[in-house]
Amino acid sequence: MKKKLKRHLHRVRYIIYKETLVDFREHFITFLGSFMGIGLIGFINSQHLQAHDNMFLIGSFGASSVLIYGIINSPFSQPRNLIGGHLISAIIGVTIHKLIPQELWLACAISVSLSIVLMQMTKTLHPPGGATALIANIGSEKIKNLGYFYVLSPVLSGVLILLVVALVFNNLTEHREYPSNKKWYKVWKRYRK
Numbered sequence: 648m649k650k651k652l653k654r655h656l657h658r659v660r661y662i663i664y665k666e667t668l669v670d671f672r673e674h675f676i677t678f679l680g681s682f683m684g685i686g687l688i689g690f691i692n693s694q695h696l697q698a699h700d701n702m703f704l705i706g707s708f709g710a711s712s713v714l715i716y717g718i719i720n721s722p723f724s725q726p727r728n729l730i731g732g733h734l735i736s737a738i739i740g741v742t743i744h745k746l747i748p749q750e751l752w753l754a755c756a757i758s759v760s761l762s763i764v765l766m767q768m769t770k771t772l773h774p775p776g777g778a779t780a781l782i783a784n785i786g787s788e789k790i791k792n793l794g795y796f797y798v799l800s801p802v803l804s805g806v807l808i809l810l811v812v813a814l815v816f817n818n819l820t821e822h823r824e825y826p827s828n829k830k831w832y833k834v835w836k837r838y839r840k
Contacts, residue, residue: 670822672820672822673820673822673823676816676817676819676820676823677716677717679816680712680715680716680812680813680815680816680817681712681713681716681717683812683816684708684712684715684716684808684809684812684813685708685709685712687808687812688708688801688804688805688808688809691804691808692801692805706778706782707733707775707776707778707779707782708775708805708806708809709775710774710775710778711729711733711773711775711806711809712809714729714773714774714775715729715809715810715813715817715825716813716816716817719813719817719823719824719825719827720827722772722827723772723773723774724825725826725827725828726810726826727770727771728766728771728772728773729773729806729809729810729813730771730803730806730807730810731766731769731771731773732766732771732772732773732774732775732776732779733773733775733776733779733802733803733805733806734798734802734803734806735762735765735766735769735771735776736758736762736766736773736776736777736779736780737779737780737783737797737798737802737803738795738798739758739761739762739765739780740758740762740779740780740781740782740783740784740797741783741794741795741797741798743757743758743761743780743783743784744758744783744784744791745794751784751785754784755781755784755785758780758781758783758784759777759780759781761780762776762777762779762780763776763777779802783797813825814826
């Protein structure tokens, strides 16, 4: 019994040790990737939108950055989820805002809820997508006036910038490999069950 307990204690110490190791190289790559991705989106959007709008837009992209630069092996971080989740949510957000513009609370609730369900159905669940749907409803008048153009810019353009930067920075070291599925773009061949 004592031997078994010692073995388990040794295993727990090893796991805690491995989980708390600080790999400065990996953290530096994470920093550079997220800095470049968010920096590029912020710079490009600052040329077209007010500073207040940039804060909201970068909010959902900030959460995406945590996933695609910090937790790169998560299913939520993969390109299919990143692109699909944001686009589906943006389309839903704009559509619901156009259908129910006078009831903000209802539009917000329906937008986020429908976005989650459609992301689940299409297997593109990306948690920051909920914020993208919400922004289509609670953003400034300038954002609301974009209508479906909101889907293309800033959402699609921002997501593509994040993805390109993630593809570059997440493959700089031998310890990082992004995306997990190298054939992620073959949407038509996935999930044939």
